[in-house]
Amino acid sequence: MTQIKIFDTTLRDGEQSPGVNLNQLEKLEIAKQLERLGVDVMEVGFPASSQGDFDAVKKIAETIKSSTIAALARANKLDIDRAWEAIKNAAKPRIHVFIATSPIHMKDKLRKTPKEVIDIAVNMVKYAKSKCQDVEWSAEDASRSELPFLATIIEKVIDAGATVINLPDTVGYTTPKEYGDMFKYIKEHVPNIDQVDLSTHCHDDLGMALANSIAGVQNGATQVEGTINGIGERAGNAALEELAVAFEIRKNFYPFTTQLTLKEIKRTSDLISKFTGMMVPGNKAIVGRNAFAHESGIHQDGVLKNAQTYEIITPALVGVQNNDLVLGKHSGRHAFKDKLQKLGYNLTDQKLSEAFDAFKQLTDRKKEVTDDDLFVILMDIQTDVSNRKQYQLRSFQVDYDSEQTPSATVSLITPDGKEISNKHSGAGSVEALYNTIESLIEEDILLTDFTLSSIGRGKDALAEVHVSMEVDGRTVSGRGTAQDVLEAAVYAFLNAVNRIFIT
Ligand code: KIV
Ligand code: ZN
Numbered sequence: 077m078t079q080i081k082i083f084d085t086t087l088r089d090g091e092q093s094p095g096v097n098l099n100q101l102e103k104l105e106i107a108k109q110l111e112r113l114g115v116d117v118m119e120v121g122f123p124a125s126s127q128g129d130f131d132a133v134k135k136i137a138e139t140i141k142s143s144t145i146a147a148l149a150r151a152n153k154l155d156i157d158r159a160w161e162a163i164k165n166a167a168k169p170r171i172h173v174f175i176a177t178s179p180i181h182m183k184d185k186l187r188k189t190p191k192e193v194i195d196i197a198v199n200m201v202k203y204a205k206s207k208c209q210d211v212e213w214s215a216e217d218a219s220r221s222e223l224p225f226l227a228t229i230i231e232k233v234i235d236a237g238a239t240v241i242n243l244p245d246t247v248g249y250t251t252p253k254e255y256g257d258m259f260k261y262i263k264e265h266v267p268n269i270d271q272v273d274l275s276t277h278c279h280d281d282l283g284m285a286l287a288n289s290i291a292g293v294q295n296g297a298t299q300v301e302g303t304i305n306g307i308g309e310r311a312g313n314a315a316l317e318e319l320a321v322a323f324e325i326r327k328n329f330y331p332f333t334t335q336l337t338l339k340e341i342k343r344t345s346d347l348i349s350k351f352t353g354m355m356v357p358g359n360k361a362i363v364g365r366n367a368f369a370h371e372s373g374i375h376q377d378g379v380l381k382n383a384q385t386y387e388i389i390t391p392a393l394v395g396v397q398n399n400d401l402v403l404g405k406h407s408g409r410h411a412f413k414d415k416l417q418k419l420g421y422n423l424t425d426q427k428l429s430e431a432f433d434a435f436k437q438l439t440d441r442k443k444e445v446t447d448d449d450l451f452v453i454l455m456d457i458q459t460d461v462s463n464r465k466q467y468q469l470r471s472f473q474v475d476y477d478s479e480q481t482p483s484a485t486v487s488l489i490t491p492d493g494k495e496i497s498n499k500h501s502g503a504g505s506v507e508a509l510y511n512t513i514e515s516l517i518e519e520d521i522l523l524t525d526f527t528l529s530s531i532g533r534g535k536d537a538l539a540e541v542h543v544s545m546e547v548d549g550r551t552v553s554g555r556g557t558a559q560d561v562l563e564a565a566v567y568a569f570l571n572a573v574n575r576i577f578i579t
Pocket of ligand 1 (some may be wrong): 089215244245247279
């Protein structure tokens with residue numbers, strides 16, 4: 077078995093998904109979970125792109141110990157300086173420099189000759205190497221590049237000090253055979269290729285990102301880049317959980333393995349889905365709600381007789397558990413702490429007290445507190461930003477009856493600490509609330525998406541709302557959870573608006 081390194085780019089390429097913008101605390105929580113999952117490398121941002129990205133990368137670099145922390149940089153000194161500044165305190169830092177190598181990108185985007193591109197790549201890899209021992213170099217749009225040119229530039233950047241060579245299918249255009257052949261060609265035509273890790277990086281525009289990544293591995297790649305839940309630019313990136321589980325389940329066929337802790341997959345997927353607001357489709361492989369559900373009578377009958385008739389993956393393998401009742405009204409602080417530790421959370425005393433208070437409040441309203449409910453409490457506690465400048469909800473009231481137009485009164489505390497309130501109507505209760513909030517805040521809002529779902533089952537399940545909106549022309553998403561759907565809707569709206577203050 078060859079162990080393939082997993083390079084997670086959920087916090088960089090994944091964060092480039094339309095409408096996704098995570099704040100620093102959310103990124104840090106995701107990074108900690110990726111470390112628990114056991115990724116070899118996590119690319120956590122593009123520090124030159126904004127101060128917010130720089131700060132988040134720096135914080136993660138100072139916190140994470142076992143995974144390598146990579147930061148992206150274009151092939152110029154300013155980007156490389158920013159990347160290094162952000163990650164220099166990491167236990168294992170990596171600078172990731174990229175430049176395009178395809179004829180169309182070099183000519184029409186970079187406006188450089190192939191010779192100029194080689195010179196820039198070599199000089200910038202040398203520059204990055206003068207700061208950081210571990211330098212990854214990516215040939216952007218490698219899959220549409222000319223192979224002899226690709227081999228020439230790769231040989232030179234390895235001589236310049238690159239430790240990893242990544243060959244992205246940037247536009248999701250390639251097929252498994254072509255992508256595999258590219259790796260084979262590079263292995264055969266680059267004399268110093270054995271000094272480095274070769275890496276895949278596939279986008280899913282034609283639905284072939286995972287198949288292409290595996291073809292790369294079968295032809296010599298030792299690192300796979302991708303994201304959890306396959307999120308990313310356009311149609312997304314290769315889904316890492318699918319790769320790791322495919323290698324595990326088909327180990328009779330694939331001689332590859334990864335060091336991921338598979339039972340952390342579901343929790344990682346849930347966390348990322350909740351923070352990004354990108355719902356996992358029910359039929360998504362490995363982590364979708366229906367991935368282990370057997371609906372037809374024939375399948376159910378077979379599974380009852382022998383689960384292996386229709387079940388190739390056991391839910392437990394990826395950490396999907398029965399949502400058993402775990403705690404209730406009479407559970408004490410000790411049992412609560414114990415349960416959190418079993419779930420993998422070790423909180424400081426102060427955070428534990430906050431979480432316990434939130435748990436007690438929930439038990440006043442909800443009889444059965446499940447793992448999913450605890451997960452929500454923990455996310456809110458861990459990413460609480462209430463001490464920052466933002467809009468806060470003071471109170472709201474909705475007037476609704478089936479004969480009249482609904483109206484809502486909302487009171488907010490502004491980022492400057494003033495209390496403001498207003499009343500408006502709308503075609504429905506949510507619209508009345510949102511119209512009122514919009515009338516209160518200064519920013520221009522355009523709501524583009526609203527989804528409501530329940531966490532767990534039963535009449536008293538928590539409600540979860542995700543919204544996407546344009547705030548002063550910036551695309552943001554927000555999430556809110558509460559016992560009541562209207563309350564969750566208000567929290568989600570404010571959470572989205574507040575992102576303009578905290579990213
Ligand atoms: O898809 C791509 O080419 C990238 C590079 C920046 C590595 O994300
Ligand atoms: Zn990419």
